[in-house]
Amino acid sequence: MFDTDILLPDTQEILGAVPVTLGMAFLIFGLSTIVGSIFALIEYRRVPVLRELIMAYKIVFKGVPMVIVIFLAYFGLPPAFQFLFSLLGINFNAHETPNWVILVVAITGCVAAFQSEIIKGALNAFDTGQSDAAHSLGYTGGQLFRRILFPQVALTAIPDLTTSMMVIMKALSLGFAIEVVDIFAQSQLTAALNYYYLEAFVIAVVIYMVIAYIVTQIADRLERALRVRT
Amino acid sequence: MDVSAMIPELLSALPLTLAITFTALIAGFCLALIATTLRVRRVPVISHLVDLYVSYARSVPVVLQLFVAFYGLPLLVALFGSEDFFSPTIAAMVGLSFYHGGYLSEVMRPAYLAVDRGQHDAADSLGYTFRQKITRVVGPQAVHFALPGYGNSIIYLIHNVALVMYIGAADVMATAHLIMERDYNQYQFETYLVLAVIYSLMCLVAWLIVRFFELRSPMQAPEATTTTPIKNELIASV
Amino acid sequence: MLELKDIKLSYGSTQVLNGVNLSVKRGDVVSIIGPSGTGKTTLLKCINYLAKPSSGTIAFDNVRMDYQRADKAAVQAIRLRTAMVFQQFNVFKNMTVLQNVMDPLVVVQRKSTDEAREIALRELERVGLSSKRDSYPSQLSGGQLQRTGIARALAVRPDVILFDEPTSSLDPELVGEVLKVIKDVTSSGITSLLVTHEMQFAKNISNRIVFMDRGVVAADGSPAEVFDAPSSPRLAQFLQSELSFQ
Ligand SMILES: Nc1ncnc2c1ncn2[C@@H]1O[C@H](COP(=O)(O)OP(=O)(O)OP(=O)(O)O)[C@@H](O)[C@H]1O
Ligand SMILES: [Mg+2]
Numbered sequence: 001m002f003d004t005d006i007l008l009p010d011t012q013e014i015l016g017a018v019p020v021t022l023g024m025a026f027l028i029f030g031l032s033t034i035v036g037s038i039f040a041l042i043e044y045r046r047v048p049v050l051r052e053l054i055m056a057y058k059i060v061f062k063g064v065p066m067v068i069v070i071f072l073a074y075f076g077l078p079p080a081f082q083f084l085f086s087l088l089g090i091n092f093n094a095h096e097t098p099n100w101v102i103l104v105v106a107i108t109g110c111v112a113a114f115q116s117e118i119i120k121g122a123l124n125a126f127d128t129g130q131s132d133a134a135h136s137l138g139y140t141g142g143q144l145f146r147r148i149l150f151p152q153v154a155l156t157a158i159p160d161l162t163t164s165m166m167v168i169m170k171a172l173s174l175g176f177a178i179e180v181v182d183i184f185a186q187s188q189l190t191a192a193l194n195y196y197y198l199e200a201f202v203i204a205v206v207i208y209m210v211i212a213y214i215v216t217q218i219a220d221r222l223e224r225a226l227r228v229r230t
Numbered sequence: 231m232d233v234s235a236m237i238p239e240l241l242s243a244l245p246l247t248l249a250i251t252f253t254a255l256i257a258g259f260c261l262a263l264i265a266t267t268l269r270v271r272r273v274p275v276i277s278h279l280v281d282l283y284v285s286y287a288r289s290v291p292v293v294l295q296l297f298v299a300f301y302g303l304p305l306l307v308a309l310f311g312s313e314d315f316f317s318p319t320i321a322a323m324v325g326l327s328f329y330h331g332g333y334l335s336e337v338m339r340p341a342y343l344a345v346d347r348g349q350h351d352a353a354d355s356l357g358y359t360f361r362q363k364i365t366r367v368v369g370p371q372a373v374h375f376a377l378p379g380y381g382n383s384i385i386y387l388i389h390n391v392a393l394v395m396y397i398g399a400a401d402v403m404a405t406a407h408l409i410m411e412r413d414y415n416q417y418q419f420e421t422y423l424v425l426a427v428i429y430s431l432m433c434l435v436a437w438l439i440v441r442f443f444e445l446r447s448p449m450q451a452p453e454a455t456t457t458t459p460i461k462n463e464l465i466a467s468v
Numbered sequence: 469m470l471e472l473k474d475i476k477l478s479y480g481s482t483q484v485l486n487g488v489n490l491s492v493k494r495g496d497v498v499s500i501i502g503p504s505g506t507g508k509t510t511l512l513k514c515i516n517y518l519a520k521p522s523s524g525t526i527a528f529d530n531v532r533m534d535y536q537r538a539d540k541a542a543v544q545a546i547r548l549r550t551a552m553v554f555q556q557f558n559v560f561k562n563m564t565v566l567q568n569v570m571d572p573l574v575v576v577q578r579k580s581t582d583e584a585r586e587i588a589l590r591e592l593e594r595v596g597l598s599s600k601r602d603s604y605p606s607q608l609s610g611g612q613l614q615r616t617g618i619a620r621a622l623a624v625r626p627d628v629i630l631f632d633e634p635t636s637s638l639d640p641e642l643v644g645e646v647l648k649v650i651k652d653v654t655s656s657g658i659t660s661l662l663v664t665h666e667m668q669f670a671k672n673i674s675n676r677i678v679f680m681d682r683g684v685v686a687a688d689g690s691p692a693e694v695f696d697a698p699s700s701p702r703l704a705q706f707l708q709s710e711l712s713f714q
């Protein structure tokens with residue numbers, strides 16, 4: 001076992017899935033950060049009704065396993081899209097929505113709940129004395145946000161956002177259930193072709209661990225670089 | 231459609247789901263305790279190996295960890311000679327125990343480190359042995375810090391038990407799939423909704439139990455709650 | 469009864485204790501004073517081996533130990549005969565006041581719960597905390613916490629009690645109640661070592677004053693000798709600044 005004749009081509013094949021996986025992960029990361037920020041701002045500003053809705057949303061997504069969310073999206077999103085499009089009078093067959101889009105939407109939905117917690121935490125850590133100071137100096141709201149609030153909140157959130165990124169990478173592995181091919185799904189396909197199961201899975205394990213290592217290193221560097229500047 | 235008809239059938243698989251959950255809870259707890267002890271005592275070489283284990287448990291998707299257990303265990307079992315001691319259920323239990331143990335060790339270690347150095351000093355100065363210090367002073371305080379994170383880790387474990395069907399364990403999810411196929415895949419969305427409710431209820435029960443202990447903790451005081459010395463990860467683990 | 473010889477200790481590259489010699493007779497009340505960061509706390513912690521010197525020896529009655537060959541039995545023997553009161557109180561946060569005082573008696577001294585309880589209640593009475601015995605530390609003021617710490621230390625019946633700046637993390641209005649208890653303790657005849665910045669208090673209760681400076685004992689004598697006729701310019705300067713501060 002663990003023959004190089006098997007390991008090398010397998011590794012190559014599984015590595016081939018890395019760019020797609022990373023691409024989807026970044027897409028989900030971006031989307032969920034945007035949605036999460038909106039949620040966080042609504043909670044930070046204590047917007048009535050919306051705030052309660054978001055709390056309910058978070059509780060639901062905390063209780064339901066992600067696989068189930070993905071399946072619910074898989075069976076529920078296309079009809080929902082279809083209904084929306086027909087309301088708008090657009091002629092489009094939503095039942096042909098590609099599975100990867102469904103996966104991206106489902107994971108974004110789950111992760112956004114957590115992203116909003118992270119961003120809310122970072123917002124709360126920001127001490128309001130600084131915004132008082134900025135206002136007293138005549139900063140506009142936009143200037144305050146861009147020059148003072150955002151840099152600090154982003155810095156505080158970096159470690160948690162790194163964890164989010166890793167969780168998104170891992171969550172994509174659930175995509176194999178709806179035939180989206182990421183690193184894990186690729187290792188399964190590779191294994192099924194030549195029956196060297198353990199080999200393929202160990203390769204995937206190593207790939208995930210290396211990616212995790214690189215991501216944490218980059219986040220650490222970034223945090224240190226930014227911390228010096230502020 | 232009659233959703234209520236499938237509920238008894240789904241619940242008939244609940245004992246297996248619970249058995250896997252409890253095994254992973256207990257075995258994972260023991261693994262986490264050992265891993266944390268080795269890490270905080272900085273045993274050379276070994277503590278690095280334990281670090282590697284923890285980063286395996288945390289950075290590899292749980293489905294993949296289950297597959298590794300499923301295909302790796304038979305090899306280990308063969309090494310020790312006994313053949314018929316193997317089933318998807320056992321693989322699920324082993325895989326999830328290792329996952330939970332690694333995850334939990336990252337809850338326990340910060341909690342242990344959050345206990346003030348002065349508490350160690352006081353116990354040492356009074357002549358407590360290491361064991362007495364841990365069981366009577368440092369341990370209980372670390373438990374207090376660890377409880378919220380522990381609650382999360384149980385919830386995520388329950389979520390991940392939903393994945394064991396992929397290695398062939400006949401849990402609630404697997405049973406749901408059987409029911410769906412038998413019904414010609416008519417009610418898939420509804421079935422998953424029922425599953426969502428079942429899993430949410432399990433998480434709710436787990437959360438309530440942990441919350442009960444949190445509120446009962448003697449250290450639960452006005453000032454102690456506002457400044458929790460450790461940060462809990464907010465995000466799910468899959 | 470207690471003799472420290474040539475204690476040296478460094479944290480990393482900073483030499484904190486630079487050959488400290490100190491001997492204490494039974495019944496002595498020794499106050500240790502000196503500028504911040506000169507190693508007063510560290511010296512006290514060397515006695516019960518919370519700080520680990522790189523060299524030096526300790527003799528505690530018949531227990532002798534060379535710090536280069538520290539052995540568990542000697543450390544434990546010394547720990548059982550000393551008790552420490554900490555600057556940060558270090559009251560066990562998971563126990564009530566009464567449990568804090570009882571626990572060492574039950575766990576370390578293996579006394580029965582009833583006996584431990586009786587002793588603990590007596591000590592709590594002595595420090596004026598009987599009414600708070602079932603409170604948890606998070607519900608207490610700093611002064612009450614420190615009095616709990618003192619009761620805990622007294623309950624184990626130590627031969628020597630070590631006070632490490634017992635009042636310097638207290639709000640000013642709480643200092644009085646703790647000093648009153650300490651005065652009561654030291655006047656009962658128990659051998660005491662007290663690190664403090666309360667100069668007037670040290671002068672009143674001690675029969676000896678030790679001035680530590682830059683990791684060594686720089687002056688050692690009766691309160692009159694040290695306070696009224698400082699032997700070195702640095703001591704005079706230190707006293708000047710402390711007294712003017714107060
Ligand atoms: N655990 C430690 N690690 C590293 N350095 C330490 C440690 N504890 C103390 N030090 C350093 O050793 C020196 C002496 O500390 P110590 O606490 O004994 O001083 P002190 O005389 O009690 O001062 P103070 O009056 O401020 O309490 C200080 O410079 C301190 O920074
Ligand atoms: Mg000190």
